Amino acid sequence: MALDLLPVVSATGGACCTPLTRDAITEQAAVGLSQVLKALADPARLRLLSLIASHDGAEACVCDLTEPVGLSQPTVSHHLKVLVDAGLVTRDKRGVWAYYALVPGALDAVTHQLGTHLTAGAAS
């Protein structure tokens, strides 16, 4: 049994440990960030988001999204709903078509949080 699978009796001090340079992400922030990352963590949803981003004005008609991803219309609609629910895109029904647009700044907020909390802090 590897030692790192044993319960830790004392986790403070000792030669094993390096000092903290800043606070880690809070539990609440981690839950919020993980929810948006779960929405992103699917190949079809990444391709749909990228297709929307690739259209002029970062807005695309649903009629332009189904064929490129090679999935059925209901499956595409399900994935788009996950992206809407995560706050990454908006849905706007105009006439006979639904249009999906990137929410400005939504993905920047994700990458900012990743960069702030998950990259190396300053060395002491």
Add this chain to the structure above:
Amino acid sequence: MALDLLPVVSATGGACCTPLTRDAITEQAAVGLSQVLKALADPARLRLLSLIASHDGAEACVCDLTEPVGLSQPTVSHHLKVLVDAGLVTRDKRGVWAYYALVPGALDAVTHQLGTHLTAGAAS
């Protein structure tokens, strides 16, 4: 039944559609990116990564990671293995302890891909 749930007979041209300003992410790149995002998309793993990043030199002993996340040692070891397998951290056994360190540039590569493929392209 919403019209956008009906099969699309013709998805080319027409007043509904905005032009493309660039190519979307490839299917292969989307699969690779989604795998790393799946590893990130968990509150405990985000907290573990953030804790590692918060330690001097972006390296932490496993003995310093269990208590802050409030999970059992086997659960923490499982989450750390997911992060290692995703290429986000390395594991180094030195003496009696295992040390986990951020892989330099790994998270930057993720945020770069998100920024490149999923944010708005230039307007035409």
